[in-house]
Amino acid sequence: MFALSFMRYAFWASTFIAVVAGAVGVFVVARNLSFLTHTLSEIGFAGAAFAVFMGWSALSGMLLFTMASSVMVGQMSTEESRREAVISATSALFIGLGILFLSLSSQTASSATSILFGSVVGISRGEVFQLGGLSCVVVAALGLLYRRLKFSSFDPVGARVNGVGERGVAVIFLLIVALSVSVAAQIVGSLLIFILLTLPAASAKAFTTGVAKMMGLAILFALAGAWTGLYLGYLTNWPVSFFIAVIEVAIYLTALAYHHSQVD
């Protein structure tokens, strides 16, 4: 299958995506932000639709919209009680905008499906390098912020009194999530981003203690899903996102069963 250049590109792209999503996902799950990643992917959809409308690349539109909105959400969501309502309102607005931009641009149908559900065929060599670069940015940011992020994600009470600077950490982390969402959407599509961003991390939690180990395991689970998905997609011609979704859900169910067998 690697004789085909687009499969090689898709393979590299999905590798970057799995690493980023697995690593970032551990903190997304710990901070209970799964719902927010869903919203960010809808915002990303609007951004990509806007980019199509403007004639830019989908990735740049996604980055623009998700980064801008994650800063806004970070400012608004400090009060936990209001967070869900704020997030729902934001979702509604951006899905609406996405639909509008798509209907205004001429090439509606095919670009809409590839934004929403992802596509492996469309990835070019240049885009692989873009994804690789963005992934390096995410990994470097995670590394530099690691101790603060770990403290405020896994012990907010302790982090607050020990001067972690939560507000700053929260905003930077949302920017990291925005970047990851935009990266991941290139393969699995904006509707299915949370498959890679939350399921591998949630599964990893059941098997190990320790943040670094969870990150490693989450990356492994994401890679397993992405690579196997690509291969099965190549064999069957069915959508890759479908296979990734099924594999990640299977891993998650296994993790749940394992966790119950350990606790009881």
Added chain:
Amino acid sequence: MALAYGDHEIISDLSFELNRGDFLIVIGENGVGKTTLVRALFNQLKPRAGEITFAPGTRLGYVPQFRNLARDYPLSVRDFVALNLPLTLWPWPRRKERAAVDHILAETDLTRLADRPLGLASGGEKQRAYLAQALVVTPQLLVLDESTASLDNEVKYDLLDLVEKFRQAGVTVMFITHDWDLAQRYGTRYLHLTPGGYSTGPIADLPASPKGEE
């Protein structure tokens, strides 16, 4: 010093001193400003008037009453304690830092539990882990914020005996509580907050428990 939220003054005109090796009991009913005082100590609330001064380089440790940890909380006791290591940009723990964590785990009798998930630990074990996390930075002042409130008597004594051991090694302790028995048993000095006032002095002068309070 005076402490206030907006227009609502919680503590007006409070002044007290803490010296190395003190076991200061901060006692009083709910709503007299114990928590407010803690927030001011940890720089989360600016005094309206006056100031809090520490000897240069003083590090503070904080042990809360309780944390909201689910049973599937994933970190091990060791990793939880290590969260409070210095917040450097270098992600991996250095050898010295790992040794500090191991040392404090041994001191708090947690070595045996170090690799178990904290979510599965008992109430007393969790409090010991919170204590260890606060102590891993070798603070000069340890603040216990109602840290024994949800524990059985025997477990309370175990925890405070442990704290007393650290006090004798030179850590100053500030214990916020409304348990008069524990106050008499462990304190060396007291700060009694009352609505609109306070008193302070050596523990022998602490008034007996007022009626209606336990």
